[in-house]
Every structure is written in C-alpha cells, then in structure tokens.
Amino acid sequence: xxxxxxxxxxxxxxxxxxxxxxxxxxxxxFPPLVMSPxxxxxxxxxxxxxxxxxxxxxxxxxxxxxTVKLFLNMYRQMPEPKFVxxxxxxxxxxxxxxxxxxxxxxxxDFVEVEGWVPGCMPMPDDYTAFIEYFRRNLKEREIGKYVSxxxxxAFKKIMEWxxxxxxxxxxxxxxxxxxxxxxIQYDFTETYPExxxxxxxxxxxxxSIRPVRVRKVLKELKDKGYVLFININTIDWPKKxxxxxxxxxxxxxxxxxxxxxxxxxxxxxxxxxxxxxxPIAYYIEREVYEMMGVVFRGHPxxxxxxxxxNWEGPPPLRKDVDTPSFVVKTMYGGYKYGR
Amino acid sequence: MGDNGKLVQIxxxxxHPGAPGNIGYKLWLDGERVVRAxxxxxxxxxxxxxxxxxxxxxxxxxxxxRFCVEDPDPLEIAYALAVEDLFGAExxxxxxxxxxxxxxxxxxxxxxxxxxFIGGSTGLRTPAYWAVSAREEILKWFGWYAGHRIYHxxxxxxxxxxxxxEGFIERTLRVLDFVEKTVRDVEKALIRNSVFKARTVGMGxxxxxxxxxxxxxxxxLRATGMPYDIRKARPYLxxxxxxxxxxxxxxxxxxxxxxxxxxxxYQSIKIIKESLSKLDPSEPFRIKxxxxxxxxxxxxxxxxxxGEYVIHIVSTRGRQPYRVRLRSASMPLLTTVVNYIIxxxxxxxxxxxxxxxxxxxxxxxLDR
Numbered sequence: 001x002x003x004x005x006x007x008x009x010x011x012x013x014x015x016x017x018x019x020x021x022x023x024x025x026x027x028x029x030f031p032p033l034v035m036s037p038x039x040x041x042x043x044x045x046x047x048x049x050x051x052x053x054x055x056x057x058x059x060x061x062x063x064x065x066x067t068v069k070l071f072l073n074m075y076r077q078m079p080e081p082k083f084v085x086x087x088x089x090x091x092x093x094x095x096x097x098x099x100x101x102x103x104x105x106x107x108x109d110f111v112e113v114e115g116w117v118p119g120c121m122p123m124p125d126d127y128t129a130f131i132e133y134f135r136r137n138l139k140e141r142e143i144g145k146y147v148s149x150x151x152x153x154a155f156k157k158i159m160e161w162x163x164x165x166x167x168x169x170x171x172x173x174x175x176x177x178x179x180x181x182x183x184i185q186y187d188f189t190e191t192y193p194e195x196x197x198x199x200x201x202x203x204x205x206x207x208s209i210r211p212v213r214v215r216k217v218l219k220e221l222k223d224k225g226y227v228l229f230i231n232i233n234t235i236d237w238p239k240k241x242x243x244x245x246x247x248x249x250x251x252x253x254x255x256x257x258x259x260x261x262x263x264x265x266x267x268x269x270x271x272x273x274x275x276x277x278x279p280i281a282y283y284i285e286r287e288v289y290e291m292m293g294v295v296f297r298g299h300p301x302x303x304x305x306x307x308x309x310n311w312e313g314p315p316p317l318r319k320d321v322d323t324p325s326f327v328v329k330t331m332y333g334g335y336k337y338g339r
Numbered sequence: 340m341g342d343n344g345k346l347v348q349i350x351x352x353x354x355h356p357g358a359p360g361n362i363g364y365k366l367w368l369d370g371e372r373v374v375r376a377x378x379x380x381x382x383x384x385x386x387x388x389x390x391x392x393x394x395x396x397x398x399x400x401x402x403x404x405r406f407c408v409e410d411p412d413p414l415e416i417a418y419a420l421a422v423e424d425l426f427g428a429e430x431x432x433x434x435x436x437x438x439x440x441x442x443x444x445x446x447x448x449x450x451x452x453x454x455x456f457i458g459g460s461t462g463l464r465t466p467a468y469w470a471v472s473a474r475e476e477i478l479k480w481f482g483w484y485a486g487h488r489i490y491h492x493x494x495x496x497x498x499x500x501x502x503x504x505e506g507f508i509e510r511t512l513r514v515l516d517f518v519e520k521t522v523r524d525v526e527k528a529l530i531r532n533s534v535f536k537a538r539t540v541g542m543g544x545x546x547x548x549x550x551x552x553x554x555x556x557x558x559x560l561r562a563t564g565m566p567y568d569i570r571k572a573r574p575y576l577x578x579x580x581x582x583x584x585x586x587x588x589x590x591x592x593x594x595x596x597x598x599x600x601x602x603x604x605y606q607s608i609k610i611i612k613e614s615l616s617k618l619d620p621s622e623p624f625r626i627k628x629x630x631x632x633x634x635x636x637x638x639x640x641x642x643x644x645x646g647e648y649v650i651h652i653v654s655t656r657g658r659q660p661y662r663v664r665l666r667s668a669s670m671p672l673l674t675t676v677v678n679y680i681i682x683x684x685x686x687x688x689x690x691x692x693x694x695x696x697x698x699x700x701x702x703x704x705l706d707r
Contacts, residue, residue: 021354023361024383025408025703028489031455036472049356067353067361067382074354096401099393100385121489202640203573227551233651233664248649248666252551252565255572257640280554283674291388306381306706316389323386324393 012081013138016131019054020047021074024061026088026121038124043131051077061121062090062097063104066309069158072110072150084148085130087117094331095120099324102310105331109157112148164330165312172314172321180267184241188263192217203254206246208261215272217260218247222277225251226258229278232285233259234292236319241266243294247274264294273299291317346374349688353382357460357692360702362673364691371687378673383706391663396422396632399660400495403650406665407701408489409452412445413643415494417650420575422496422628425637425654431623434498435576436614440511441493442576442641443607443614447518448477449644450600454525457597457696461538466528473521480514498625508615515608526601530594539593543680543694546591553679554671557646559698562599563591569642581613593697600699631658645669645701669704 022030033040034047048054051074059071075082086107089095094105107113114137117130188208195205209217226249233246247260264271273296275282285296286305293315296302307316314321328334346367352358363379387406391399403418404411416438423430451474458467478488484501485491493499529535545555547563560567566585570578586602588595634656640649646668653662676698680686686694 019354020356021361025405025489027360028408028452031452031471032475032478035455035468037475047356051354062385064382064384066384070353070382096405097385097390100390102384102386123488199638201573202575202638204638228556229554230647230649231664231666235653235662235664246651250647252560252567252572255567255569278554279552279675280671283670306384308381310381310384316386323389 009139013135014044015046016044016056016135017046017048017054018056018058019051019074019078020049021057021071023059023067023071024063024088024090026060029121029124029127030060032124033127038128040128040131043135045131051075052079054078055081056083056085058085058087058117058127059091059107061088062095062100063107064102064310065104065158068104068110069309072154075111075150080147082147083114083134084111085115085117085134086113087122087127089118089120092116092118099327101313101316101323101327102307109151110154111150114148161330162312164326168313168326176267179241182241182267184265186237186240186242186263192260203256204259205256206259206261211262211264211271214247214260214262215274215277218249218274218277221249221258221260225253226256228252229280229284230257232281232288234288234294234317236266236292236317238266238319243269243292245271245294249278269294270297271295272297275299291315293318350379351688351691353379357695358702359456359673359695359700362702362705364677366688366691368688371689373681373686373688373691376677376681376691378677378705380673380702380706383703385707387707388663388665391660393659395658396496396628396630396660399663400492401490404490405703406667406707407643407645407669407704409701410445410449410644411490412441412493413641414648414650415491416442416576417639417641417648419494419496420639420641421637421650421652422632423637424639425632425635425652426496426628427633428497428626428628430498430626432577433618433622433624434494436617437499437624438494439576439578439581439614440611441491441499443610444477444480446607446644447522447604448474450604451477451522451525453600453644453696453699454529456699457693458529460692460696461535463529463532463535466525466532469521469528470525473518473525476514476517476521480511483510495625497628498623500625502624503618503620508618511611511615515611519605519608522601522604530597530601535597536594538690538693539597539697541590541592541594542686542690543593543596543684543697544591545676545680549679550591550676553675555646555676557643557668558599558603559596559672559676560646561585562588562595564589569640569647573640575639575641577614577617578610580617581610583610593694596697596699631656632660643668645672645699645704665707667704667707669700669702672698672700673702673705 091107097103117126192207192209195207197206228250230248230250235244242263244263250257288294290304290307351366352363353361361382365377366373367375404415451470454470455467482488485493547565550560550563566587568585583606586599588599632654637652649666651664652660655661
C-alpha cells in the first residue's frame with residue numbers, strides 16, 4: 001500500500017456519514033447511538049440530511065415496497081464511494097413479516113450489502129460492533145472496491161412481482177362478477193335507537209341500522225353529542241355474502257361509544273360517504289376502500305392511499321384473498337423457508 | 340407566490356430530518372407560507388390486520404404492538420385485554436399493576452423521545468440529549484425486566500409473563516428518581532427557554548370543539564382544556580384504584596401541548612410509585628387460558644401516549660382470530676389537524692417541523 005493510498009484511506013474510514021433516513025422501526029435505536037450514551041460522533045459518524053453528502057445507507061428494519069423504490073432512487077443520488085449495510089432481521093430474511101404482502105424480504109435482492117447487523121431489534125452495541133468492523137475493513141480494501149452497487153436485475157424483479165399482482169387483481173375482479181348473482185343469506189334486524197348489545201364498564205352500545213339510513217342516523221348521533229369519530233370497522237363474511245360495517249362514534253363528555261352496525265353485499269359493496277359529517281372519515285373511508293374494497297358513494301377522492309406503491313392486487317383484507325400463499329409462491333418459490 | 344403567480348410545490352420527507360419518521364408531505368408554498376399539505380403515507384405499511392389473521396392467539400402478541408415503536412406497551416396491553424374480554428377471563432391483581440407500571444414507563448419513554456424530537460426541531464439540542472439519556476434508563480430497566488429494550492412482550496392474555504425479580508422495587512424506584520430529576524432539568528431547559536417559547540406560543544391553536552370535530556384525542560385534546568382521558572372516563576386495569584390527575588392546558592397551542600406532556604410524565608411517575616406499593620409477590624401473576632378461543636368479540640379501549648386506541652377482535656371459535664381491527668390515534672394528527680391549522684394560521688416552512696413535532700404523531704401508527 002502506497003503512502004498516498006494510506007493518506008486517503010485513513011480519513012475516509014473515520015468520516016462515515018450516514019444518510020439520515022429513518023426507514024423503519026430499527027431507527028428508534030439510533031438516538032441512543034448518535035446521542036448519549038454511545039455517542040457515535042467519536043467514530044467520525046454523522047447523520048447527513050442529504051443523500052448527496054452521505055457515504056453509507058443502513059437499512060433499519062423491514063423493507064416495504066414503497067420504501068425500497070424510494071431507497072433505490074435515493075441511493076442513485078449518492079456519490080461514490082457509497083455503501084449499504086443491513087440492520088435488523090427483516091432486511092435479511094423478511095423476519096417477522098415473512099408473510100406480509102407489502103414488504104420485500106431481502107435487501108440483497110436489490111443491492112450489494114457490506115455488512116449485516118442481526119437482531120430484533122439490534123442493541124446499540126451491535127451497531128457499534130458493525131461500525132468498528134467496517135472501519136477496519138475499509139482500511140484494508142483496494143480503492144477500486146469502494147462501492148456497493150445496485151444489482152442489474154433489481155428493477156426487473158420489482159416489475160415482475162407487480163405484474164403478478166395485477167394479474168391476480170384481474171382474476172379476482174372476474175370472480176366477483178360471477179358471484180354477483182348469488183343470493184345473500186344474511187339475517188338482519190334494525191334495532192336503532194335500542195342497543196342489541198351493551199357493555200357497561202367499557203361504555204359500549206352496539207346498535208344496527210339499514211345501510212340506506214347511515215347518513216341520517218350518524219347526523220342524529222352527532223347532534224346528540226357523539227362528536228368524536230373513532231373508526232370504521234369492517235368484517236368480511238364470504239359465506240353470508242356480506243361485509244359488516246361498524247361506525248364507531250364517541251361522546252367525550254361521558255366516554256360512551258356507540259357502534260352503529262350495518263352491512264353491504266360483497267359483490268357490490270356501496271354505501272354513502274359520511275366525510276362531510278365527520279372530517280376524519282374522509283381518510284378512514286379511503287383506507288377502508290383500498291383494504292376492503294368498500295365503495296363510498298359521494299367521496300370526492302376515492303383512490304389508493306396507503307397501498308399506493310405497496311400493493312397492486314385485490315383488496316387484501318377480504319377473506320378470500322389469500323395473501324400469505326401468494327407471498328410464499330412469488331417471493332420464496334413455493335416454500336416458506338426455501339431460501 | 341412565485342413569479343408567474345403559481346404556488347411552489349415541494350416534498351417534505353420521507354427523507355427529511357424534520358419528518359416524523361418515514362412519512363412524507365407534499366407542500367404547496369406561497370412564498371414562505373405553507374398553504375396546503377397532503378400527507379404521503381404507506382412507507383411503513385405491513386398489513387398487520389391481515390397478518391394477525393394467520394397467527395395463533397399467542398403468536399399475535401409479538402405483532403400486536405409493532406405499529407408504534409415509540410410507545411408499544413399500551414398496544415400490547417390492549418391486545419391482551421381484548422383477548423381476555425373474548426375469553427371472559429379475570430386476571431390476577433398483580434398482573435394489572437405490573438401492566439400499569441409497564442404502560443406508564445412506556446408513556447414516559449415516549450414523551451422523552453418526543454422531547455428529543457422537538458428539541459431537534461427547535462434547535463435546542465442539549466435538553467434533547469438529556470431526554471434521550473432519561474429514556475435510555477427506562478429502556479435499560481425494560482431490558483433488565485423483560486429482556487428487550489424496545490419491544491417487551493410482558494403482557495400476555497391471562498396476565499404477565501414474568502414474576503418479580505430480586506430487587507425489583509428498589510431498582511424501579513432508582514430509575515424513577517433519575518428520570519424525575521432529568522425530566523425536571525429537561526423541562527427547565529426546554530419549555531421555559533425563551534427561544535422555545537417564541538417558536539411555540541400561539542402557534543397551531545385548536546379549540547376543544549374543533550379538536551373533537553377533527554377526531555383528536557390524547558394530549559393534543561387535553562391541551563385545549565378538556566380533561567378527557569380513557570384512564571379516568573372508562574377505567575381499565577386498576578386505574579380507578581390509584582390516585583392521579585389529568586393535566587390540561589388552556590390555549591390549545593403548541594406550547595400547551597408540550598406543557599401537558601411534561602405534566603403527564605409526573606403523573607405517570609406517581610402512578611408507578613403507587614402501583615409498586617400494591618404488588619404482592621406471594622399472589623399469582625398469570626392464569627392459563629385455553630388454546631381455542633370461543634366465538635365472539637373482544638374489545639379494548641386504552642389510552643396511549645397519543646390518544647385513544649381501540650382494538651376489535653372477532654373470533655369464530657378457533658386458534659386464530661377471524662378479524663382484527665385497530666384504531667390509529669395518529670391518523671387525525673397527521674391529516675385533519677395539520678390541514679386545519681395550515682388553513683387557519685400562517686405557518687411558514689420553517690415552522691412546519693415544529694408544528695409536526697408538537698403534535699407528536701407516530702407515522703407507523705397511521706400506516707399499520
């Protein structure tokens with residue numbers, strides 16, 4: 001090793017700047033690293049706010065599909081020399097989320113990885129051990145090998161997976177068309193304003209209404225003091241042919257909740273939107289639409305929101321949408337631990 | 340406005356030090372002022388509601404809390420409570436008090452993490468460092484008691500997993516003393532600082548009526564002057580048997596929200612101390628529940644550090660839940676509240692991270 005090379009390598013291995021991108025839950029262990037008690041600044045480490053000034057990306061936790069696309073975009077903006085390290089189990093094997101439809105399972109499907117920090121989540125000491133190893137490693141390396149490259153097939157893989165999801169969506173839509181003539185076998189009695197089930201200590205009263213009366217009843221409840229909108233719960237019942245919907249509203253002066261139960265047919269799930277009565281329902285309805293496929297009539301902006309960029313297939317929370325087998329088939333080649 | 344009379348569009352996050360985690364905003368700027376904001380979620384979506392349908396009741400414990408990393412324990416407790424509600428089980432008193440200690444420690448850790456976050460946003464890094472050191476003590480306590488620093492798995496359906504180790508009470512009290520001392524320092528250096536006041540007083544105002552209309556619960560609602568807390572309104576565990584107050588603000592601005600959070604920490608410390616005195620090592624900590632759950636529904640409502648959390652579990656008699664539905668307390672904070680404040684107040688691009696930090700949203704909680 002020449003003296004020039006030594007002069008170049010010594011400061012470089014002591015000024016690793018990591019891109020400040022808290023990509024997942026592992027990032028919660030970074031404040032103890034950067035601040036007290038571990039204080040990584042003594043290793044020349046700094047979180048850099050811009051990709052154009054950073055040297056290393058550490059994948060912290062699970063890789064959702066949207067994050068991976070963003071990461072690839074960001075990583076291409078980083079100047080060489082640049083490196084990728086993988087923290088946590090999820091970047092290595094998919095971890096706890098091995099059957100999740102919204103995550104990719106391995107970081108090294110997309111990019112060369114310099115080091116792995118296992119654990120869920122890794123302790124600050126584990127990360128420190130990695131950074132010490134990496135500094136030593138950098139000093140011994142040839143200058144030409146100062147980069148972890150994006151794998152050439154990375155983008156092709158993503159496109160292939162998304163194509164499979166779209167195909168499944170088409171299949172599912174055709175199946176739902178066939179199902180639309182099946183008669184619904186579902187008993188329903190309207191009890192509003194009486195409760196059909198009451199839970200006194202929790203202050204919950206469940207009542208049921210016909211789907212056409214949703215807007216009228218919720219307006220009435222809001223005038224009665226149930227001003228806080230909590231959630232829309234949906235339950236899919238393929239055998240009965242319906243999706244049950246619970247609108248939860250709460251009275252903050254007494255802490256009482258009313259769960260308004262109603263239903264829509266599975267094949268043609270349409271119900272009136274209530275986003276103008278309760279503003280937060282605007283967002284919850286969008287979430288329910290993408291996850292369960294319930295269409296809210298009158299909603300101004302009913303399109304994908306959380307799942308945009310994450311999932312192209314059929315509504316994942318439907319009971320007949322078997323996402324775990326799809327994931328095992330596409331990502332693991334048909335066998336869960338096949339890798 | 341720009342030269343040609345158009346608004347300037349910029350992206351704020353997800354790769355931005357001021358963004359609350361991995362979540363983005365699309366901002367429309369008129370000069371310096373933010374006139375419109377649109378949240379870009381989904382970077383942290385894993386589909387918990389679907390994954391929980393494929394796992395047994397025991398396995399779901401490890402999934403039940405992972406959508407709010409900063410404040411996992413109330414979510415874990417809520418899952419356990421909902422399953423017990425489904426089984427119709429009554430858990431031992433000891434387990435209730437241990438869960439309360441766990442939840443309150445988690446609340447303190449979460450608020451300390453928030454203090455670090457808002458310290459970074461306002462440029463006050465020193466108190467932020469102290470806050471992280473106080474949180475570190477709590478994480479070490481969790482590591483000692485449960486074996487994990489961030490995720491704990493203490494509460495399981497039927498009780499708590501661990502009995503009392505040797506020196507439990509002494510060590511817990513020692514941690515509390517350190518935390519209380521540090522929190523007082525952080526409070527002095529952070530919220531009594533004139534720079535901090537200049538950036539937060541009068542910013543991001545909400546009245547009680549508006550906050551309720553927007554769907555807000557938790558400290559942000561309490562800062563508007565409404566003492567609404569599930570621990571008081573509909574007590575779960577043994578919150579009705581301990582003595583604590585619900586701190587409230589009056590103006591409902593960013594500064595009041597910060598003050599309320601610090602007051603909450605002192606109340607949490609009080610709850611932990613009282614719960615510690617009621618533990619009895621000779622009594623049981625856990626009852627055993629059967630593997631197969633009966634058909635029915637289980638519901639739990641708990642107060643997390645960010646507001647009310649509701650979990651709804653449906654079972655059709657089996658080893659796995661049929662459907663799990665979770666309520667995110669951060670969704671209103673990131674969507675309706677931000678939009679409302681931007682519409683009604685002059686928030687500049689420099690103030691935007693401070694506003695977000697004062698609301699203390701948890702990004703994965705929205706995505707799940």
